[in-house]
Amino acid sequence: MADAAPAIELKGISKSFGPVQANKDISFKVMPGTIHGIIGENGAGKSTLMSILYGFYKADAGEITIHGTPIDITDSQTAIRAGIGMVFQHFKLVPNFTVLENVVLGAEDSGLLRPSLARARRELKALAEEYELNVDPDAVVEDIGVGMQQRVEILKALYRQADILILDEPTGVLTPAEADHLFRILGNLKDQGKTVILITHKLREIMEATDAVSVMRRGEMIETVTTAGTNPTELAELMVGRTVLLQVDKTPATPGAPVLQVSDLKVEHDGVARVKGVSFEVRAGEILGIAGVAGNGQSELLEVLGGYRPATGRATVNGVDLPLSGRGADGRSRRDAGIAHVPEDRQSEGLVMEFAAWENVGFGYHHTDRYSRGTLMDHAALKADCAAKMERFDVRPPNPNLLAKNFSGGNQQKIVVAREMECDPDLLLVGQPTRGVDIGAIEFIHQQIVALRDAGKAVLLVSVELDEILSLSDRVAVMFDGRIMGERQASETNERELGLLMAGITDTDAPHSEAEIEANLARRSASAEKEA
Amino acid sequence: MQKMPQWADVLLIPLVSLILAAFFSAVVILAIGENPWEALKIMVEGALGSTYGWGYTLYYATNFIFTGLAVAVANHAKMFNIGGEGQAVMGGLGVALVCLYIPFPHWTLALLAAAATAAVFGAAWAAIPALLQAKRGSHIVITTIMFNFIAASLLNYFLIGPLKADGMEPATARFPEAARLPTFQDMFSSPDNPLFRGAPANVAFFVAILACIAVWLLIWRSRLGYEIRSFGWSEPAARYAGISPVRIIMLTMLISGGLAGMMAINNVMGEAERLVLNSAEGAGFIGIAVALMGRSHPLGVFLAAVLFGFLYQGGAELSLWTGIPRDMVVVIQALVILFTGALDNMVRMPLERVFSTLRRAPKPDSKSTTARTAE
Structure with missing residues (x-):
């Protein structure tokens, strides 16, 4: 194997977007029949590199060799002909087509559809047997779960004779069980001699699934190492370029009186029940983590508590009722009630991207005396406060005049977190605090959240990252299909237990087959679609 | 970066x-x-070569400042108010009612009352589309343009009906002397140094400059302006921050309509001194180009308005002195709009x-x- 030509070899690839250099002189090799990880923080240039490989972008310099043959990839058709298949983070499927139709789409043999479909059906059957890629070819895509949809994407690539498969952040939308199944499929592909490139920012996946891993940082390829010869700490250091604390340092919580009490909260949107009666409480000095696969009602719950989604039921903060619809159910009243909110989507909600940083530090609090005088805004106060916050939260570059959109994800999040934490809230709502945030900033943001807890504040944390939930929370509640499936002490639970709850299985003592979990997920998404 | x-x-x-x-x-x-160089010379000479020319250029510019500001303010909330024409027409109706029926002791009081009424009428005309947008999601582009036609019909009705003066023309009676605004000629001319003779530019130009300053304060210094801009950039962010979309849509459109309505103190009160058919003369639409070219900034709007004032006056001179037909002037204006806007x-x-x-x-x-x- 060692003397075979590399499946892919890149030499000196560079790509700039205007003044930003996304890829700088990148060279690396991927050996055939291996699973090769590419890891790096957001903005490290992973996606740009893969887009060049798939023909979406043209490199400014450098050359690409596939199985020893130099090739000029001008568009995705060339890439497909060269045997490269890509599974995107956001699936590119036609929701109301069947699996079979989606697989054939764009790769029909002739103007007549029937022979193509028949051939595809035969091939899908063969592929399913070979790789454990079981999908019902006649199922309509919108009725099957995300894990299944991802398999359709893989099948699409294989149907097009791909022997190099690139997967971009494939586990973002999967439960742990689904992710395990995916990695088994990738293992089968590898055993059959296919080459897999796995792009991720999750160290655990790299360690579990890959043979070799390339680390990217700020557009440069830092190093390629064999997975067996490295460890998560080393990889994290390579990614960030300095020593990182992977575990959150925190003492056991000392919960005080309940701050937030929620009972029988229900949310309906367009006639579909999104939250189906949840009850819980968060006490002063503790972090309640809400785990769950994206789309199970957690986002809606945060929006209700943040004041911008109507609901029924009851919620109180320090014993005072929060209006859940109509007058008083707005973000401003919530802030007045002592609730701060780091929203899930900082780019569309938490920040106004076209505003300068200094305009953003008062966002939501702009009506308070701190930031306005009468009907006019106090620009001097905003700018001074922004500069101070930037120093305390180590925002880089510390330039209050820079537009929010020109900061990196991590620094944008630091601006939001600084604003929401420094208004001295009783309750902090945090949604996906580290989504799209680089490791260095993750560490810092986690420390800030814990510090707020230690100051006796209540924190409600919503995250789809199980690692984050487990390391930050004192207590964990799992949401599935709009309900809380169970609550655990973070110190007394583990990923497997929570993973089952996330898949909607409450009876965690009984052993469960994967098929059962999958059926459960598919049923849920199918019923959600029907209701919609 | x-x-x-x-x-x-x-x-x-x-x-x-x-x-x-x-x-x-x-x-x-x-x-x-024709010779383009000659044409340019005639335009520059006609629009900027004399105080008379300037008097026309700035008169047109005044109209465009008001309508341009109206479009600009709405733009900051990402609302495309193309109803400036109708709002200006309604403003004219308000001005006419005030000037015809209230006996003013002095033009300053008349100006204050007329400006306020024009703003209220324009705002009221924008309020209905705004309410439909805020509460029902009817698209503001569709409703405001429809309201232009309704305003034109309404003006028709008043001018051949209740407000019609004696005679053949569908127009109101001339406004009383006390409601006459001082023109630039009244203000800057002396017997031995006649300036702006017969040109329609009047004191409303200075009101327009005040309006520019007021809009600048509103958008970039006030809390409301901050909320309008954040709503415009991102509605989800505004909702997250507790800014009510309904309130912002309503207030923005009221201000926008009010500004468009105030144009009437220039064309109806300052120039025509009575209300005639088609009083707004398309200035509401030019305001869109002006706001686009001026990047929705008051200073930009001011400069763009003067440019379009120049094109209007220069174009009129061109069709007067050369064989270049009036239609060709419209083509030139369209080219400017095409290149600066679209x-x-x-x-x-x-x-x-x-x-x-x-x-x-x-x-x-x-x-x-x-x-x-x-x-």
Whole structure:
């Protein structure tokens, strides 16, 4: 194997977007029949590199060799002909087509559809047997779960004779069980001699699934190492370029009186029940983590508590009722009630991207005396406060005049977190605090959240990252299909237990087959679609 | 990092667009067998060569400032108010009612009352589409343009009915002497130095400048302006921050309609001194181009309004003194709108590329560009 030509070899690839250099002189090799990880923080240039490989972008310099043959990839058709298949983070499927139709789409043999479909059906059957890629070819895509949809994407690539498969952040939308199944499929592909490139920012996946891993940082390829010869700490250091604390340092919580009490909260949107009666409480000095696969009602719950989604039921903060619809159910009243909110989507909600940083530090609090005088805004106060916050939260570059959109994800999040934490809230709502945030900033943001807890504040944390939930929370509640499936002490639970709850299985003592979990997920998404 | 320095965005792009528009206008003029250089000279001479010309240019500019500001304010909330025409017509109705039926002791009081009424009428006309947008999601572009037609019909009705003066014309009676606004001639002329003779520019021009300052304060200094801009950039963010979309849509459109309505103190009260059919003369639509070209900034709106005032007056002179028909003047105006508004990106993208290559090259001139971007 060692003397075979590399499946892919890149030499000196560079790509700039205007003044930003996304890829700088990148060279690396991927050996055939291996699973090769590419890891790096957001903005490290992973996606740009893969887009060049798939023909979406043209490199400014450098050359690409596939199985020893130099090739000029001008568009995705060339890439497909060269045997490269890509599974995107956001699936590119036609929701109301069947699996079979989606697989054939764009790769029909002739103007007549029937022979193509028949051939595809035969091939899908063969592929399913070979790789454990079981999908019902006649199922309509919108009725099957995300894990299944991802398999359709893989099948699409294989149907097009791909022997190099690139997967971009494939586990973002999967439960742990689904992710395990995916990695088994990738293992089968590898055993059959296919080459897999796995792009991720999750160290655990790299360690579990890959043979070799390339680390990217700020557009440069830092190093390629064999997975067996490295460890998560080393990889994290390579990614960030300095020593990182992977575990959150925190003492056991000392919960005080309940701050937030929620009972029988229900949310309906367009006639579909999104939250189906949840009850819980968060006490002063503790972090309640809400785990769950994206789309199970957690986002809606945060929006209700943040004041911008109507609901029924009851919620109180320090014993005072929060209006859940109509007058008083707005973000401003919530802030007045002592609730701060780091929203899930900082780019569309938490920040106004076209505003300068200094305009953003008062966002939501702009009506308070701190930031306005009468009907006019106090620009001097905003700018001074922004500069101070930037120093305390180590925002880089510390330039209050820079537009929010020109900061990196991590620094944008630091601006939001600084604003929401420094208004001295009783309750902090945090949604996906580290989504799209680089490791260095993750560490810092986690420390800030814990510090707020230690100051006796209540924190409600919503995250789809199980690692984050487990390391930050004192207590964990799992949401599935709009309900809380169970609550655990973070110190007394583990990923497997929570993973089952996330898949909607409450009876965690009984052993469960994967098929059962999958059926459960598919049923849920199918019923959600029907209701919609 | 900004793609290019601010001065390039504000000055260079409009300038290049204008040069392109001028070039193609020249081609058009050549094509009909006239001399473009002569045409340009006549336009400049006619619009800017005398106080008389300036008196017309600034009169038109005053109309365009009001309607341009109206569109600009709505733009900041990402609402496209193309109902400036109808709102200006309704403003005219308000001005006429106030001037005809209230006996004023002095023109200053008349101006205050007329301006307020014009604003209220214009705002009221914008309020209905705004309410439909805020509460029912009816698209503001559709409703405001429909309301232009309703306003025109309503004006028709009043001018052939309740407000019609004696005679053949569908127009109101002339406003009383006390409601006459001082023109530039009244203000700046002396017997031995006659200026602005017969030109319609009047004191409303200064009200328009005040309006520019007020809009600047509103958008960039006030809390409401902050909320309007954040709503405009991102509605989800505004909702997250507790800014009510209904409130912002209503207030923004009321202010926008009020500004468009106030145009009537210039054309109805200052110039015609009575209300006639088609009183707004399309100024509401020119306001869209003015706001686009002025980047929705009051200073930009002011400059763009003066430019369009020049095109109006210069165009009138052109059709007066040459064989270039009036329609050709409209073509020239259209070319300016096309290049400064619609084809903005055509000029912008190559310029951005130029600036980014300039910046990448480590040359001393990168200092001058970065120093300016600090603002």
